[in-house]
Amino acid sequence: xxxxxxxxxxxxxxxxxxxxxVINGTAVVKEDTKKRVLEAIAKLGYRPNxxxxxxxxxxxxxxxxxxxxxxxxxxxxxxxxxxxIANMYDYNILLVNSDAQVDREVxxxxxxxxxxxxxxxxxxxxxxSKEIDxxxxxxxxxxxxxxxxxxxxxxxxxxxxxxxGRDAVNFLLQKGCHRIGFITMDEGFSVVADRxxxxxxxxxxxxxxxxxxxxxxxxxxxxxxxxxxxxxxxLDGVVAASDELGLAAIHAVQxxxxxxxxxxxxxxxxxxxxxxxVRPEMTVIAQPMYDFGAVSMRxxxxxxxxxxxxxxxxxxxxxxxxxxxx
Amino acid sequence: xxxxxxxxxxxxxxxxxxxxxVINGTAVVKEDTKKRVLEAIAKLGYRPNxxxxxxxxxxxxxxxxxxxxxxxxxxxxxxxxxxxIANMYDYNILLVNSDAQVDREVxxxxxxxxxxxxxxxxxxxxxxSKEIDxxxxxxxxxxxxxxxxxxxxxxxxxxxxxxxGRDAVNFLLQKGCHRIGFITMDEGFSVVADRxxxxxxxxxxxxxxxxxxxxxxxxxxxxxxxxxxxxxxxLDGVVAASDELGLAAIHAVQxxxxxxxxxxxxxxxxxxxxxxxVRPEMTVIAQPMYDFGAVSMRxxxxxxxxxxxxxxxxxxxxxxxxxxxx
DNA sequence: CTGTTAGCGCCTTCAT
DNA sequence: ATGAAGGCGCTAACAG
Numbered sequence: 001x002x003x004x005x006x007x008x009x010x011x012x013x014x015x016x017x018x019x020x021x022v023i024n025g026t027a028v029v030k031e032d033t034k035k036r037v038l039e040a041i042a043k044l045g046y047r048p049n050x051x052x053x054x055x056x057x058x059x060x061x062x063x064x065x066x067x068x069x070x071x072x073x074x075x076x077x078x079x080x081x082x083x084x085i086a087n088m089y090d091y092n093i094l095l096v097n098s099d100a101q102v103d104r105e106v107x108x109x110x111x112x113x114x115x116x117x118x119x120x121x122x123x124x125x126x127x128x129s130k131e132i133d134x135x136x137x138x139x140x141x142x143x144x145x146x147x148x149x150x151x152x153x154x155x156x157x158x159x160x161x162x163x164x165g166r167d168a169v170n171f172l173l174q175k176g177c178h179r180i181g182f183i184t185m186d187e188g189f190s191v192v193a194d195r196x197x198x199x200x201x202x203x204x205x206x207x208x209x210x211x212x213x214x215x216x217x218x219x220x221x222x223x224x225x226x227x228x229x230x231x232x233x234x235l236d237g238v239v240a241a242s243d244e245l246g247l248a249a250i251h252a253v254q255x256x257x258x259x260x261x262x263x264x265x266x267x268x269x270x271x272x273x274x275x276x277x278v279r280p281e282m283t284v285i286a287q288p289m290y291d292f293g294a295v296s297m298r299x300x301x302x303x304x305x306x307x308x309x310x311x312x313x314x315x316x317x318x319x320x321x322x323x324x325x326x
Numbered sequence: 327x328x329x330x331x332x333x334x335x336x337x338x339x340x341x342x343x344x345x346x347x348v349i350n351g352t353a354v355v356k357e358d359t360k361k362r363v364l365e366a367i368a369k370l371g372y373r374p375n376x377x378x379x380x381x382x383x384x385x386x387x388x389x390x391x392x393x394x395x396x397x398x399x400x401x402x403x404x405x406x407x408x409x410x411i412a413n414m415y416d417y418n419i420l421l422v423n424s425d426a427q428v429d430r431e432v433x434x435x436x437x438x439x440x441x442x443x444x445x446x447x448x449x450x451x452x453x454x455s456k457e458i459d460x461x462x463x464x465x466x467x468x469x470x471x472x473x474x475x476x477x478x479x480x481x482x483x484x485x486x487x488x489x490x491g492r493d494a495v496n497f498l499l500q501k502g503c504h505r506i507g508f509i510t511m512d513e514g515f516s517v518v519a520d521r522x523x524x525x526x527x528x529x530x531x532x533x534x535x536x537x538x539x540x541x542x543x544x545x546x547x548x549x550x551x552x553x554x555x556x557x558x559x560x561l562d563g564v565v566a567a568s569d570e571l572g573l574a575a576i577h578a579v580q581x582x583x584x585x586x587x588x589x590x591x592x593x594x595x596x597x598x599x600x601x602x603x604v605r606p607e608m609t610v611i612a613q614p615m616y617d618f619g620a621v622s623m624r625x626x627x628x629x630x631x632x633x634x635x636x637x638x639x640x641x642x643x644x645x646x647x648x649x650x651x652x
Numbered sequence: 653c654t655g656t657t658a659g660c661g662c663c664t665t666c667a668t
Numbered sequence: 669a670t671g672a673a674g675g676c677g678c679t680a681a682c683a684g
Binding site: 045047048049050051052054055060062069070071072073075076077079080083084087092093094095096097110111113114115116137219220244247251254273274276277278279 | 371373374375376377378380381386388395396397398399401402403405406409410413418419420421422423436437439440441442463545546570573577580599600602603604605
C-alpha cells in the first residue's frame with residue numbers, strides 16, 4: 001500500500017536506481033530528470049523506508065544511548081545535548097535506562113546490537129569488564145559520557161574529576177574554612193564521585209577531611225544523615241557531590257538554626273538549575289552537562305565517518321561559579 | 327561476517343525457517359530439534375538482526391517519543407515512565423525533542439514514519455491541525471501524553487485540567503484567602519495551562535482572579551515579574567502553574583520580607599522533586615508524571631496488539647498534597 | 653548519466 | 669514438524 005521507490009520510478013519514468021541517486025545524492029543526475037523525480041516524490045508523498053535502507057546499507061543512522069536514569073536532571077540535560085547534535089548530523093537516538101545495573105547494561109548493549117545502531121553513547125557509575133566485553137563482542141563504536149575508565153580503553157568525554165575535587169576543597173580553604181566536610185555517596189557507588197574525593201583528600205595535605213556518606217545521595221534520605229553528622233561535628237565548610245546533596249546540606253545547616261554561608265560555607269557539584277533555585281543560591285563546581293552529551297555525540301560522529309580524531313579522551317573544563325552559599 | 331540465521335541453520339542441520347520458528351515461537355518445533363537450534367545459537371553467539379526482521383515483518387518494535395524538551399523535569403520523569411513500560415513490552419524508544427515548534431514537530435513525525443516506528447507517543451503545548459494531518463498521513467497509531475486535544479480526535483492520557491484549576495483555587499479559598507493570584511505562562515503558550523486557568527476563573531464565581539503572565543514560565547525571568555506584581559497588588563494566596571513558578575513565587579514573597587504561608591499562601595502544579603526541596607516545602611496539585619508516560623505507553627501497546635480498549639481518553643487523578651507553603 | 657541486477661537478513665506462505 | 673522459495677524496500681556494484 002505505501003508508496004515505494006518503484007512507484008516513484010514509474011511515475012518519473014526512470015529506474016529506481018536513479019531515484020535512489022537523487023535521494024541520496026550519491027551520483028550526478030541530469031538536472032532535468034532530477035526535477036522529474038523530485039516532482040514524482042512530492043506528488044506521491046514518498047518517504048524512503050529507513051528500515052529497508054538500513055538493511056541494504058548496514059547503517060541505520062540511529063545511535064544507542066544508555067544511561068542510568070533519564071529522570072535525573074544531570075542525565076536529562078546531557079541527553080538533550082546528545083539529541084541536539086545527533087539531530088544536527090541526521091541521527092536519531094534510541095534511549096534506554098539501565099539503573100546502573102551491570103546485568104541490565106550488558107543486556108541493553110545486546111539490544112543495541114540487534115537494533116543495529118551505528119554507535120553507542122554510554123554512561124554509568126561503574127564501568128566493569130563485563131560491559132567492555134559486551135562492547136567488544138557487539139563491535140559497535142562507543143563513547144563514554146561523564147564516565148570514568150581509568151584504563152582509557154574506550155573513547156570518552158569527561159572532566160578532570162580528581163582536579164575538580166581538589167579545586168572544591170581549595171576554594172573552601174581559601175575562604176578561610178578549617179573544618180571541612182565532603183558529602184558524597186557510598187564508596188563504590190560512583191567512580192566519578194570517588195575520584196573527586198581522592199582529589200579533595202589530596203588537597204587537604206594530611207589534615208582531616210570529614211567524609212559524610214549518604215547512600216545513593218538522594219535529598220530526602222541524605223538530609224537527616226547530614227544533619228546528624230553536623231550536630232556531632234562542628235564544620236565550617238562542606239563540599240557536596242551534587243546539587244541535590246548541596247541543597248540537603250544547606251537545609252540541614254538552616255534546620256539547626258545556623259546560617260549559610262556565615263556559619264557553614266557550601267560548595268556543590270553540577271550546577272543544574274537547582275543551584276539557583278535555592279536560598280542562598282549555591283556556589284558550585286559547574287559541570288558541562290549539556291556539553292558532555294553534545295561533545296560525545298560529536299566525537300561519535302567523527303568515529304563513524306572516519307574523520308580524524310586528535311584526542312580519544314577529551315577532558316572538558318569545569319569551573320567554579322561563586323554564589324551566595326560561600 | 328556477522329553470523330546470520332543461515333549460519334545457525336547449518337550448524338543445527340535444519341532449515342532457516344525452523345530457526346526462525348524457534349526464535350519467534352511462531353509454530354511448534356520438535357523438542358529435540360529446538361534444543362539443537364538453541365545450542366547452535368548459543369555456540370555461534372547469534373543475534374537476530376532487528377532491521378532485517380523489521381523489513382520482513384513490518385514491525386520494528388520501536389516507538390517514537392516526541393516531546394518538547396527532555397531536560398525539563400516533568401518531561402524527563404514522563405519519559406522514564408514510557409521507557410519502563412516500553413521495556414516491559416519489549417519495545418525501544420526513539421526519543422526526539424521538538425521544542426514545541428510546529429514545523430519541527432511535523433518534521434519529526436515524518437522522521438518517525440521513515441524509521442517505521444510501530445507507534446508514537448506525543449506531547450506538545452498546543453496541538454494543531456498540522457500535526458493531526460501529519461499523523462493521518464503517516465498512518466501510525468498515536469497516543470497523546472499530558473496534552474490537550476479538545477476534540478478528542480486522538481487517544482490520550484491526561485488529568486482533568488479544568489477541574490485541577492478549580493481545585494487549586496478552591497483550596498486557597500478554603501484556607502481563607504481573599505485576594506488570589508494565578509501565575510502562569512503567556513496565553514496560548516500551553517493549552518493545558520490555559521485550561522487550568524479557566525477552571526480557576528470558574529471557581530472564583532465572578533470575584534477577581536489576578537492573572538500573572540510570565541512568558542514561558544522560567545524561574546529566572548518569572549521571579550522579577552511576580553515580585554513586581556506583588557508589590558503593586560496585595561495578594562494573600564497564589565496558585566502557580568508549575569513547581570518552578572511556585573518556587574519563584576515563594577522567593578518573590580520572601581524577597582519582599584514577607585512570610586510564606588503566613589502572608590501569602592502558595593500552591594503549585596506538578597510536584598516534581600523540586601517541591602520538597604524548597605523551604606517551606608510546597609503544597610501542590612500533584613500530577614502523575616511518571617504515570618502519564620507509563621499509562622500512555624500501555625495504552626499504545628493495546629492499540630498495537632488490538633487488545634480491547636475501554637477508554638481512548640483516559641483521565642488520571644490529580645490530588646492535592648498539602649505541605650508547609652499553605 | 654542511467655538502467656539492470658544482486659543481495660541485505662529475516663518472515664511467511666505453501667508444500668511436503 | 670520441517671523445508672523451499674518468494675518477497676520486504678532499498679543500496680550498490682556493474683554495465684552501458
